[in-house]
Each structure stands twice: as structure tokens, then as C-alpha cells.
Amino acid sequence: xxxxxxxxxxxxxxxxxxxxxxxxxxxxxxxxxxxxxxxxxxxxxxxxxxxxxxxxxxxxxxxxxxxxxxxxxxxxxxxxxxxxxxxxxxxxxxxxxxxxxxxxxxxxxxxxxxxxxxxxxxxxxxxxxxxxxxxxxxxxxxxxxxxxxxxxxxxxxxxxxxxxxxxxxxxxxxxxxxxxxxxxxxxxxxxxxxxxxxxxxxxxxxxxxxxxxxxxxxxxxxxxxxxxxxxxxxxxxxxxxxxxxxxxxxxxxxxxxxxxxxxxxxxxxxxxxxxxxxxxxxxxxxxxxxxxxxxxxxxxxxxxxxxxxxxxxxxxxxxxxxxxxxxxxxxxxxxxxxxxxxxxxxxxxxxxxxxxxxxxxxxxxxxxxxxxxxxxxxxxxxxxxxxxxxxxxxxxxxxxxxxxxxxxxxxxxxxxxxxxxxxxxxxxxxxxxxxxxxxxxxxxxxxxxxxxxxxxxxxxxxxxxxxxxxxxxxxxxxxxxxxxxxxxxxxxxxxxxxxxxxxxxxxxxxxxxxxxxxxxxxxxxxxxxxxxxxxxxxxxxxxxxxxxxxxxxxxxxxxxx
Ligand code: ADP
Numbered sequence: 001x002x003x004x005x006x007x008x009x010x011x012x013x014x015x016x017x018x019x020x021x022x023x024x025x026x027x028x029x030x031x032x033x034x035x036x037x038x039x040x041x042x043x044x045x046x047x048x049x050x051x052x053x054x055x056x057x058x059x060x061x062x063x064x065x066x067x068x069x070x071x072x073x074x075x076x077x078x079x080x081x082x083x084x085x086x087x088x089x090x091x092x093x094x095x096x097x098x099x100x101x102x103x104x105x106x107x108x109x110x111x112x113x114x115x116x117x118x119x120x121x122x123x124x125x126x127x128x129x130x131x132x133x134x135x136x137x138x139x140x141x142x143x144x145x146x147x148x149x150x151x152x153x154x155x156x157x158x159x160x161x162x163x164x165x166x167x168x169x170x171x172x173x174x175x176x177x178x179x180x181x182x183x184x185x186x187x188x189x190x191x192x193x194x195x196x197x198x199x200x201x202x203x204x205x206x207x208x209x210x211x212x213x214x215x216x217x218x219x220x221x222x223x224x225x226x227x228x229x230x231x232x233x234x235x236x237x238x239x240x241x242x243x244x245x246x247x248x249x250x251x252x253x254x255x256x257x258x259x260x261x262x263x264x265x266x267x268x269x270x271x272x273x274x275x276x277x278x279x280x281x282x283x284x285x286x287x288x289x290x291x292x293x294x295x296x297x298x299x300x301x302x303x304x305x306x307x308x309x310x311x312x313x314x315x316x317x318x319x320x321x322x323x324x325x326x327x328x329x330x331x332x333x334x335x336x337x338x339x340x341x342x343x344x345x346x347x348x349x350x351x352x353x354x355x356x357x358x359x360x361x362x363x364x365x366x367x368x369x370x371x372x373x374x375x376x377x378x379x380x381x382x383x384x385x386x387x388x389x390x391x392x393x394x395x396x397x398x399x400x401x402x403x404x405x406x407x408x409x410x411x412x413x414x415x416x417x418x419x420x421x422x423x424x425x426x427x428x429x430x431x432x433x434x435x436x437x438x439x440x441x442x443x444x445x446x447x448x449x450x451x452x453x454x455x456x457x458x459x460x461x462x463x464x465x466x467x468x469x470x471x472x473x474x475x476x477x478x479x480x481x482x483x484x485x486x487x488x489x490x491x492x493x494x495x496x497x498x499x500x501x502x503x504x505x506x507x508x509x510x511x512x513x514x515x516x517x518x519x520x521x522x523x524x525x526x527x528x529x530x531x532x533x534x535x536x537x538x539x540x541x542x543x544x545x546x547x548x549x550x551x552x553x554x555x556x557x558x559x560x561x
Contacts (some may be wrong), residue, residue, distance in 0.1 A: 022557055027120060031117065033119075037086070042245040044091075048487055049444075050171040051488040061091065066173070066415055067418075069426070073103075074088040090545045098531070100433075101530065104538050107137070107483055111475075112472075113549065116133075116469075128465045128466060130546075137424060149441075165431055168426050168427050170293070172422075181420075185424055190426065191220075191222065193432075200436055202428055206378065206380045220381055223352065223369060226321055226368040230380075240353070244295045244297055252302060296318070296481025300320070331376060333375065334350055336371070351373070355368065433533055441532050442509065443512060443528040448480040451474075484513045487515070499511050
């Protein structure tokens with residue numbers, strides 16, 4: 001900082017910009033970035049695979065999340081470092097495009113960074129490393145195509161799809177119910193899929209959750225559910241072939257728009273007013289009946305008198321339904337949202353084969369199910385669950401975790417629902433990916449080991465400096481099966497070399513890590529596979545991020561003070 005004077009003698013201060021910043025250049029910048037990336041990957045490494053650990057995260061306002069999903073862990077970690085943020089983005093992109101493999105992609109990127117660090121120390125230029133990685137990733141992706149298998153299924157035989165979703169769910173906290181949840185996910189996807197065009201619109205699948213009951217009570221509903229009940233307990237709870245009036249106008253007399261004053265000084269006047277009001281209600285109900293409505297769904301509430309009248313005139317009603325839900329109901333039932341009673345016509349009514357109110361056990365909780373809708377293939381997955389589900393599941397996780405459960409008995413309910421939602425999302429994505437493209441590769445690290453062998457062999461054909469990077473890429477691929485073995489309590493190096501030599505000897509790319517101690521390394525027998533596009537995406541995304549990190553040689557950041 002310096003003080004200077006202009007030509008009129010006025011003082012001004014010169015701030016040297018660089019003094020306000022800290023700066024890292026060249027190899028220091030790369031090393032610092034690499035260690036930030038590695039730190040993030042290290043956190044996720046222990047979560048990989050069926051025996052992976054869960055993480056507990058607490059948000060600034062005290063909310064606790066327990067999860068096993070890579071994208072969620074990173075999302076909630078609230079990292080500050082820019083490179084760490086890149087890793088978060090990496091996991092998010094995998095989640096966005098594929099939906100599964102969010103932990104694996106970060107572990108792979110971490111391994112690539114670790115290898116790059118060694119190469120940098122040996123004096124290899126970052127650009128050479130980036131180029132070598134790029135070549136190696138192409139070799140790996142092509143190799144995956146070669147070892148991929150076709151996965152056969154049809155609308156009448158969805159069992160293979162269920163098996164795949166079960167693989168995804170087996171590494172999640174909800175694995176106790178993996179069979180039923182996988183069936184629900186696959187049935188939901190098949191319900192909204194166009195199998196001819198190989199297209200699935202996941203937006204037609206709504207995932208709802210309500211605390212209570214058990215995970216086993218989770219169900220698939222061919223329609224929509226609304227977290228409301230009939231406005232009067234004596235209204236019918238089961239309406240077949242419902243004709244639904246979807247209203248955004250309240251059941252009440254219109255209010256004058258300007259200020260007004262009503263003098264009521266006699267009993268007659270009061271009674272008159274009351275009768276008028278009643279007539280309004282009566283007219284409104286009559287209007288709904290005239291057009292043929294057998295159910296009213298209303299955005300607003302209505303007072304006791306209107307409610308009583310509706311019940312009396314045998315017109316069931318649901319009140320206080322949110323705008324978004326109202327829209328969804330209108331789309332699904334082929335009805336129109338009606339803003340004024342005068343506009344109600346028979347064509348504007350929505351149609352549903354069955355509307356019913358369901359109550360849950362002894363609780364006061366009730367929900368409205370709108371099923372067999374006229375117009376839509378939309379389905380809803382309705383998740384139930386409570387803290388009991390955590391307890392049941394403790395057997396499959398480590399003992400130290402048991403201590404946690406007592407801590408959040410109260411919080412547990414909501415967390416269970418949230419974690420189930422995330423797991424179902426992964427399963428839905430896997431089923432969707434298979435319908436779009438039914439090529440698969442085998443999991444448990446089998447595909448990575450096979451790629452590693454192919455990349456290693458290719459390195460020998462490259463005479464340049466890149467061969468070191470290509471070889472390093474092969475080593476990085478090995479870190480996935482190593483992490484799987486380590487997390488399952490196996491000796492990582494011994495297990496990997498045994499599986500690798502078996503792959504070479506038998507020339508079969510299906511040998512992987514037997515994480516669950518089933519007794520065979522053959523992932524085909526264990527039914528552990530992943531989609532080809534998911535695995536390819538993992539390798540490509542991890543390579544791109546690592547290349548990006550390696551190419552940064554100048555880090556300028558605001559100084560601490
Ligand atoms: P991600 O978020 O990356 O999907 P997961 O924790 O779900 O991470 O672990 C996925 C990894 O675990 C994959 O490499 C998959 O092949 C492997 N895996 C899943 N189930 C098994 C199993 N039963 N045996 C061996 N490996 C498995």
C-alpha cells in the first residue's frame with residue numbers, strides 16, 4: 001500500500017492487488033489441488049460397496065442425515081475448497097446422468113489424482129499425464145464395450161430387471177427390503193416406460209414418503225396420492241368411477257371488493273342474511289351435482305356449515321389441496337381446474353376409476369388415493385418407514401453404529417424415509433438405464449480389473465512418456481476392487497492379485513471381489529452387474545475432472561486477512 005498525490009495535490013492510495021491475494025503456482029498449485037481432491041475421495045472410499053460404511057452428517061441447523069449415497073454425502077458436506085467442490089460436481093453429474101455409481105466415480109477420480117501425484121514427483125509434465133489419461137480412458141471405454149453382455153428382459157419377464165435393482169439396493173441401508181423395493185421400482189418404471197421406443201419418463205413417477213409403519217408397507221400406487229382426508233368423517237371413503245370437480249374457488253358467499261357496512265338491527269334482517277348465505281352454499285353444491293360431480297377437490301377450506309351441507313347432499317369433498325397437487329390431479333384425471341362455479345361443466349370433470357381414503361393403523365393419518373386415472377400412466381411410490389427399520393438393519397452394519405441409533409430415535413423416522421427415497425431413486429435410474437440400453441458389465445470390481453489388464457497391455461504399445469500415465473491409469477482402476485475388498489474386511493492386495501490372476505488364467509472378465517462371502521468370485525453367478533453406460537460414464541467423468549485439475553497451475557485466492 002502506498003500514498004501518492006495527483007497533479008492537484010490530492011492524496012490517493014495505491015493498493016497493490018497481488019498483496020491482497022495468496023497465490024500458488026506451478027507444481028505447488030497442482031499438489032495442493034490434488035490433495036484437496038484426494039481428501040474428498042478418501043471420505044467416500046469407505047462407503048463403497050455392499051459392505052461400505054454409512055456417513056452421518058449434521059447440517060448447520062442441526063438436522064442429521066445418515067446416508068450411504070455418494071452424491072448425498074458430498075452435497076451435505078458443505079465443502080469450502082474449490083477443488084473439493086469440483087468433486088462434488090463430479091458426483092452430481094454422475095447422479096444426474098446415470099443416477100447410480102456416485103461413490104465409485106469419486107473414488108476413481110481420487111485414485112487417478114493419487115497416481116498423478118506420483119508421476120508429477122517423477123518429473124512428468126501434467127499435460128503429458130492428462131494426455132495419457134485421456135488415451136487410457138478411451139481404451140478402457142472401448143474395452144468395456146467388448147466385455148459387455150446383453151441383458152434380456154421383456155414386459156412379461158421383468159425378473160432380470162428386478163435382480164439388477166437388487167444389486168443397487170444391496171449396498172444401501174434399506175437392503176433388508178431389497179426384493180420388495182426392487183420390484184416396486186421396476187414395476188413403476190415399466191408402468192411409465194415405452195418399451196418399443198426404449199424411453200422412460202421418470203417424471204411420471206412420484207416418490208412420496210410418510211413417517212410411520214414399516215419399510216415393508218412401502219407400496220406402488222397406479223395413480224396419485226394426496227396427503228389429505230375427506231372433509232367430513234361421515235362422507236363415503238370409497239368412490240368408484242369418480243367424476244371429480246377440481247375447484248380453486250372457495251365454498252363461501254362472494255365477498256364485496258370494496259369496503260362496506262351492513263346494518264343488522266332486527267332479527268328478521270339477520271335471518272334474511274343467514275338464509276341468503278345458505279342459499280349460496282346450496283346453489284354451489286347444486287351446481288356441482290348438476291354437472292354430475294361425485295367428488296369435489298378444492299384448493300380452499302370451507303366452513304362447518306358448507307361441510308355439513310356437502311355431507312348431507314352426499315357430495316364427498318377434500319379441502320385444502322395444494323396448487324401443485326391440484327394440477328397433477330387435473331392432468332392425471334383429464335379434468336380442468338375450475339376457478340368459478342359458473343364455469344363448471346361436465347367436460348371439465350376429472351375421471352378416476354377409484355378414489356379411496358386409506359387410514360393407517362391406529363393413527364389419525366389418512367391419505368386419499370386417486371387410482372385408475374383416465375389420462376395418465378403416472379404412478380406413485382409411497383414409502384413408509386420408522387426408526388424401527390434402523391434397528392432391524394443394524395445387523396448388516398458395524399457394531400459401533402448401534403450406539404448412534406439411540407441418539408436419534410426421534411430423528412430416525414424422517415431420515416429413514418429420506419434415505420429410502422434416495423435408494424429408490426438409484427434403483428429407478430438403473431431400471432431406466434437398462435430399458436434405454438440393455439448392455440451390462442459385471443460389478444464387484446470385475447469390469448475394472450478387466451479394463452485395468454487391457455489398459456496395462458496397451459501401455460506397452462505406447463513408446464512415449466504417456467505410457468507411464470497409461471500404466472498409472474491401470475493402477476487407478478485397480479483401486480476400485482481394492483476398496484471393495486478393504487471395505488469387506490479382506491486383504492486388499494492379496495485379494496486383488498488372486499482375482500486378477502484368475503481373470504488372466506481363465507480369460508474371463510466376470511471375476512470380481514466376493515464382498516458378501518458367497519463363496520464364488522463369478523459375478524455372473526452372484527448376479528452383480530452394472531449398466532454399461534453407467535460404468536463408461538464413471539470412467540469418462542472421472543478422467544475429465546482429473547484432467548481439469550491437472551491443468552490448473554496457478555491458484556489465486558483472496559488472502560485470509
Ligand atoms: P455407488 O454409489 O458408486 O453405486 P455403492 O456403495 O452402491 O456405490 O457400491 C457400488 C459398488 O459395489 C459397485 O462397484 C458394485 O459392483 C459393487 N457391489 C454391489 N453389490 C455387490 C456385491 N454383492 N458383491 C460385490 N460387489 C458389489
